[in-house]
Amino acid sequence: MTQFPITKTSCPKPKPDPNTLVFGKTFTDHMFLMDYTDGKGWHDGRIAPYGPLSLDPSAMVFHYAQEVFEGMKAYRTPDGGVQLFRPMENVKRMNVSCGRMCIPALPEEEALSAIVALTKLEADWVPSAPGTSLYLRPFVIATTPALGVHAASNYIFAVICCPVGAYYAEGINPIRIFVENEDVRAVKGGTGFSKCGGNYAASIRASARAEEQGYAQVLWLDGVHRKYIEEVGSTNIFFQLDGAVVTPVLNGSVLPGITRKSCLELLRNWGVPVEERLVSVEEIFKAGKNGALDEAFGSGTAAVISPVGEMCWKDTHITINGGKIGATTQRLYDTLTGIQWGILPDPYGWTLRVL
Secondary structure, three states: OOOOOEOOOOOOOOOOOOOOOOOOOOOOOEEEEEEEEOOOEEEEEEEEEOOOOOOOOOEHHHHHOOEEEOOEEEEEOOOOOEEEEOHHHHHHHHHHHHHHOOOOOOOHHHHHHHHHHHHHHOHHHOOOOOOOEEEEEEEEEEOOEOOOOOOOOEEEEEEEEEEEOOOOOOOOOOEEEEEOOOOOOOOOOOOOOOOOHHHHHOOHHHHHHHHHOOOOEEEEEOOOOOOEEEEEOOOEEEEEEOOEEEEEOOOOOOOOOHHHHHHHHHHHHOOOOEEEEOOEHHHHHHHHHHOOEEEEEEEEOOOEEEEEEEEEEOOEEEEOHHHOOOHHHHHHHHHHHHHHOOOOOOOOOOEEEOO
16 A cells, blocks of 8 residues: 555544534545646645645636546444445546546556545544444546646545435435436436536536425436436435346446445345346336335445335326335345444455554
8 A cells, every 4th residue: 555644633623423423514634635747647645634725716627627526435343443345446436437527547556545544544533323434535626727628737636534424314214206307417428427526516406406395316317318217316226126126227327336336246146136227217107006116225325225215207106115115125225334334244355444
């Protein structure tokens, strides 16, 4: 692992109450920073006190949105240790996003070393209360001070951390989701498969409309036919139809989720029939009406597994599994969180011990 210079903060913050954590509101004492300069590459990786970044008002990230990010977690194990879950998968996906956004690829081992080093330094911030963790947000932004639509020549790679509780207020209780029929999130050939801010900015209007009606999330349809289900705003989506688990195929406009990948691997290992294919909204609502839709759930780093209890499309509502969490959803949640928190053994080599 690469070693980085560390400048410790002179004003440590008080740790928040682990029982009242709000997702994404409290940040730790330090952050990782590394610079990129054309002709020099990535250089000067370091850990510094958490604080504002100094950027020129003409920094290209502000004007042309050349940036990418990731989301991952560190978990407190029963013996007091700290571990990450499939962190190299995040690093590799970040480089896929970088490629789409014309950002120079990160040196993967160095990026992983940065994540591990910062997690070690901030280990006291990893909460131990049930369901809590330390969320890590690696990101890259274009910092070249210039106006003009082209790739920048300077970038910052940064990692920040925040202790978090449940992503949804409902916790593991089933959520209500709204199928968006007007706006689209992404199209094939666009940036839907990458983790960049523009995808999420485009989702805010529909999310606000859904929230006004009491729904936790938006379920997006494809941007061409407005027919095929793609993903929820913060998670990939799964449906259990007559025993088989079905999820939208990765077709270039769906984010290749790491939790999604883990769910598919677990299900196949358990002998559960799995299908990655086009899934129409008509198929799901028909199955919901005739009793063939057994379960539905989302998967993602923030929420891990989130059961879906109700869906609304246009003026049609369906309730799934009586509005309760299903057996397959519960088993996936228990297994994934058990491995992540070190409660269950990890036969797949998914965890990386940090401390």
